Amino acid sequence: MDGIANVVTVLGDRITNNVKGTFANMTAEKWIRLIIIVGAYALLRPYIIKLGGKAQMKKHEEESAEALRGTISPNELRGQKAMVRLPGEDSDSEDDEAQNGESSAADWGKKARKRQRMVIKKLIEAEEDKLRESKEEEEDKDIEEFLLKD
Incomplete structure (x- = not known):
């Protein structure tokens, strides 16, 4: 039981140290890059989902048309x-x-x-x-x- 608790504490310490170290070493250039990437994702995600939906609908219609030809x-x-x-x-x-x-x-x-x-x-x-x-x-x-x- 002590081994499991020890592993959990070590993992927790490593995660917190890594996250703190990542944000502590961020320069202005890295912050700007991160903001651009997150913003682009937030702006483009709905369009990508719509594009995927259209492609899926087109494929479904083709399959339906192919099935109707078999009558x-x-x-x-x-x-x-x-x-x-x-x-x-x-x-x-x-x-x-x-x-x-x-x-x-x-x-x-x-x-x-x-x-x-x-x-x-x-x-x-x-x-x-x-x-x-x-x-x-x-x-x-x-x-x-x-x-x-x-």
Whole structure:
């Protein structure tokens, strides 16, 4: 217990001596420099924060626009297989890396995004299959209708 108290007193003494020594050795030039630096920080800080906010907003808008491009139009679902660009999908290189088993702790976010894209792809394919089957059933009913009239 005495060792901890001794360490605390030594640290306290050193801090007070260093702070006193720093301000005691300040010349007029150093005081002016310190005032200029603190004043510039106080004046420029709001503008820097606004600039950072604008950059963040622009990045957020770009991400939102990219996510909206991944939506499916009804015309794509009615006709051919929908070619949908999923949000965050860049290339097939991630597929190759996942198949080769190359991974690290830094790739965890990539793996989670990849799993999410796979879930979305499966949901889209299931919806396409359901629409395709319903369309085929309607065609079968039309054919049966014509066959029964004869």
